[in-house]
Amino acid sequence: MNLYSLAKTFPNEEMALAFWIKTRWPNGVRCLACDHDKCYLIETKGTTRKIYRKFECADCGLHFSPTANTIFHDSHLPLTKWFMAITLMTEAKKGISASQVARHLGITYKTAWHLCHRIREAMQEPKSMKLGGESVTVEIDETYVGGRRRGQGVKGGKKSKTVVVGIAERDGSIHLQRVKSSKDWHIRPVLREKLDKKTEKVVTDGDKKYKSMFPKDRHVVGIHKHELYNKNWTSTQTVENAFSLFKRGLVGNYHQLSADHLDRYLGEFCWRYNRRGLQPWLFNMTLENMATRKPLPYKDLIF
Ligand SMILES: [Zn+2]
Numbered sequence: 001m002n003l004y005s006l007a008k009t010f011p012n013e014e015m016a017l018a019f020w021i022k023t024r025w026p027n028g029v030r031c032l033a034c035d036h037d038k039c040y041l042i043e044t045k046g047t048t049r050k051i052y053r054k055f056e057c058a059d060c061g062l063h064f065s066p067t068a069n070t071i072f073h074d075s076h077l078p079l080t081k082w083f084m085a086i087t088l089m090t091e092a093k094k095g096i097s098a099s100q101v102a103r104h105l106g107i108t109y110k111t112a113w114h115l116c117h118r119i120r121e122a123m124q125e126p127k128s129m130k131l132g133g134e135s136v137t138v139e140i141d142e143t144y145v146g147g148r149r150r151g152q153g154v155k156g157g158k159k160s161k162t163v164v165v166g167i168a169e170r171d172g173s174i175h176l177q178r179v180k181s182s183k184d185w186h187i188r189p190v191l192r193e194k195l196d197k198k199t200e201k202v203v204t205d206g207d208k209k210y211k212s213m214f215p216k217d218r219h220v221v222g223i224h225k226h227e228l229y230n231k232n233w234t235s236t237q238t239v240e241n242a243f244s245l246f247k248r249g250l251v252g253n254y255h256q257l258s259a260d261h262l263d264r265y266l267g268e269f270c271w272r273y274n275r276r277g278l279q280p281w282l283f284n285m286t287l288e289n290m291a292t293r294k295p296l297p298y299k300d301l302i303f
Pocket residue numbers: 031032033034035036057058059060061062
């Protein structure tokens with residue numbers, strides 16, 4: 001969905017709300033308290049003469065907002081602005097910064113920041129997702145992310161950077177995750193959780209720690225120096241490309257990225273990457289996730 005078709009499809013709040021209700025309750029609205037299937041949409045006027053649309057349960061009488069208990073929970077922004085933000089985030093291939101979203105929507109940076117984080121929450125793979133499997137080749141590598149601190153030289157720079165481990169199926173999905181260090185004992189738990197044990201081949205660089213992690217007959221070690229010299233190619237090209245794509249997005253968009261939020265940004269990046277070719281459906285996919293995922297209050301985002 002691009003911005004033009006978004007504006008045509010949802011020219012007003014009513015149309016956006018109708019679409020949201022259908023996304024959240026594809027089989028008809030049910031009461032949040034008693035699960036009754038007869039709920040009526042009612043309109044009330046607030047003190048500022050703003051119109052609020054709520055459901056009233058015909059059985060227990062509960063009034064509830066169509067966005068209650070979802071990621072939209074308690075938001076004062078109109079749905080049309082939410083939809084616009086979702087479109088901006090799903091269409092931007094390398095991601096979009098909160099300050100850009102703030103400018104596009106005419107809202108404050110703080111509001112945009114919270115908004116983006118809540119949408120980002122719906123652009124994350126399920127925790128249970130695994131990579132690899134029978135007849136799948138997987139590449140594993142690490143990279144450093146983050147800025148160099150002034151006056152600390154190269155060594156100090158490396159210290160202030162964050163290590164990210166990447167697992168990439170060739171022609172498939174990827175998973176990037178922040179780890180404490182590139183040491184064996186920090187990488188292993190990630191692989192245990194994310195890598196399918198039946199994976200046919202694992203490709204890494206020559207780093208010694210990987211040797212003890214995989215059975216010899218399923219482990220391919222690429223020596224980057226020779227590969228680059230001979231073919232200008234490395235055997236972990238897929239995961240390296242993903243790293244550099246993520247970093248290019250970082251340079252342009254997330255100037256003040258804190259290490260604490262890095263995992264969410266990585267998650268968003270992977271989610272979008274894993275759905276390449278599904279561009280026209282990303283808006284609906286995100287909205288569906290927003291209907292099923294829990295609220296994310298501002299206080300839970302700041303540390
Ligand atoms: Zn009820």
